[in-house]
Amino acid sequence: MSGNTINADEHKRKMQEQQRQVRAKIADAKTRRGVIIYLYGNGKGKSSSAFGTLARSVGHGKKGAVVQFIKGKWKTGEQAIFRQLGVKHLVMGTGFTWDTQDREKDIAAAGAVWNKAAPLFKDPAYDIIILDEITYMFKYGYLSAAEVSEVLLARPEKQNVIVTGRDPIPELLEIADTISEVKEIRHAFHHGVKAQKGIEF
Amino acid sequence: MSGNTINADEHKRKMQEQQRQVRAKIADAKTRRGVIIYLYGNGKGKSSSAFGTLARSVGHGKKGAVVQFIKGKWKTGEQAIFRQLGVKHLVMGTGFTWDTQDREKDIAAAGAVWNKAAPLFKDPAYDIIILDEITYMFKYGYLSAAEVSEVLLARPEKQNVIVTGRDPIPELLEIADTISEVKEIRHAFHHGVKAQKGIEF
Numbered sequence: 001m002s003g004n005t006i007n008a009d010e011h012k013r014k015m016q017e018q019q020r021q022v023r024a025k026i027a028d029a030k031t032r033r034g035v036i037i038y039l040y041g042n043g044k045g046k047s048s049s050a051f052g053t054l055a056r057s058v059g060h061g062k063k064g065a066v067v068q069f070i071k072g073k074w075k076t077g078e079q080a081i082f083r084q085l086g087v088k089h090l091v092m093g094t095g096f097t098w099d100t101q102d103r104e105k106d107i108a109a110a111g112a113v114w115n116k117a118a119p120l121f122k123d124p125a126y127d128i129i130i131l132d133e134i135t136y137m138f139k140y141g142y143l144s145a146a147e148v149s150e151v152l153l154a155r156p157e158k159q160n161v162i163v164t165g166r167d168p169i170p171e172l173l174e175i176a177d178t179i180s181e182v183k184e185i186r187h188a189f190h191h192g193v194k195a196q197k198g199i200e201f
Numbered sequence: 202m203s204g205n206t207i208n209a210d211e212h213k214r215k216m217q218e219q220q221r222q223v224r225a226k227i228a229d230a231k232t233r234r235g236v237i238i239y240l241y242g243n244g245k246g247k248s249s250s251a252f253g254t255l256a257r258s259v260g261h262g263k264k265g266a267v268v269q270f271i272k273g274k275w276k277t278g279e280q281a282i283f284r285q286l287g288v289k290h291l292v293m294g295t296g297f298t299w300d301t302q303d304r305e306k307d308i309a310a311a312g313a314v315w316n317k318a319a320p321l322f323k324d325p326a327y328d329i330i331i332l333d334e335i336t337y338m339f340k341y342g343y344l345s346a347a348e349v350s351e352v353l354l355a356r357p358e359k360q361n362v363i364v365t366g367r368d369p370i371p372e373l374l375e376i377a378d379t380i381s382e383v384k385e386i387r388h389a390f391h392h393g394v395k396a397q398k399g400i401e402f
Contacts, residue, residue: 008304015302035389035400039246043381044238045254049246052253052279057399059281078253080260085282101216103209128399160400177389180244188236188378198258198329199236199361 038176135165239377336366
């Protein structure tokens with residue numbers, strides 16, 4: 001199980017150099033402030049990632065909130081966990097836009113949930129807030145990306161925000177501190193595997 | 202906040218078409234079985250994604266396990282949450298390889314945690330198992346990707362596995378049902394922002 005292709009001394013030297021680089025970067029990173037993390041792309045794992053970070057924060061005793069766009073009507077495993085962990089949960093009540101097929105109703109629902117979410121970004125009690133799948137709102141013109149970005153930038157200094165959604169929105173790319181693109185390389189769904197409880201929802 | 206650039210009828214027609222496509226795909230997806238999800242790449246969010254899916258599964262009453270390579274010595278917010286949620290947790294006790302700088306010790310530690318993990322892939326009681334940051338083990342030759350892949354393929358039919366790590370490992374790309382690449386577009390760490398409790402660890 002080992003494979004002695006790498007010489008032990010060479011390995012040690014390389015690891016020492018890597019350790020030095022990592023330590024130098026840690027020493028350079030001195031600013032203590034909340035960050036905006038933006039996860040976009042067509043791959044699976046963006047919302048899960050946000051929820052995993054939330055769970056980790058709550059594990060450290062932090063206070064969190066989740067604002068879910070689009071997936072509002074789904075009865076998800078997340079909801080059970082959010083309740084159990086004392087996380088505030090706001091949802092847009094109308095489900096997928098291709099289920100409602102009513103633009104005016106979607107716009108009203110998006111505005112309503114955003115109006116409830118906005119005050120959280122003025123409340124320093126919240127350490128971490130997730131805006132899940134909000135990029136659809138910008139793409140369809142239901143919410144203004146400029147207006148939301150302005151609210152995020154004016155938030156309390158230590159507050160962290162995670163924004164997820166399929167699309168790279170210019171206003172979010174501009175203001176985010178950490179950005180990952182999640183690209184679909186393969187998806188079981190396209191190969192006839194049924195969506196499962198706990199994995200997909 | 203609305204922006205009436207899209208005609209309401211046009212919108213409805215497009216959404217109906219999208220709904221039809223989604224429904225057709227759901228109807229086609231008939232196989233009920235566990236999947237292997239593989240998240241690789243240099244971007245932030247891979248482990249968080251795995252833990253988020255785990256939290257969701259546990260929220261549905263599923264039984265989970267986490268096997269952590271590399272990050273063993275870190276005292277993480279995840280650990281607190283895993284305990285609280287009754288998730289089995291195995292760790293490789295030696296921390297980052299650039300901290301140990303001892304190849305033989307790393308190989309022994311990797312083998313030890315894998316020997317404890319392997320029986321989980323024969324136990325149908327586990328609905329979801331995460332192999333977190335295991336790709337480093339393959340990259341450095343501490344574990345054999347072929348051997349691990351064989352064990353994963355022989356697992357109970359309904360069991361789900363999530364594998365995370367920086368590198369695209371050919372053996373894993375071959376066997377995974379769902380694959381996402383998480384690409385770093387920007388990282389706050391490189392801009393002098395200190396790693397924070399709950400966000401980075």
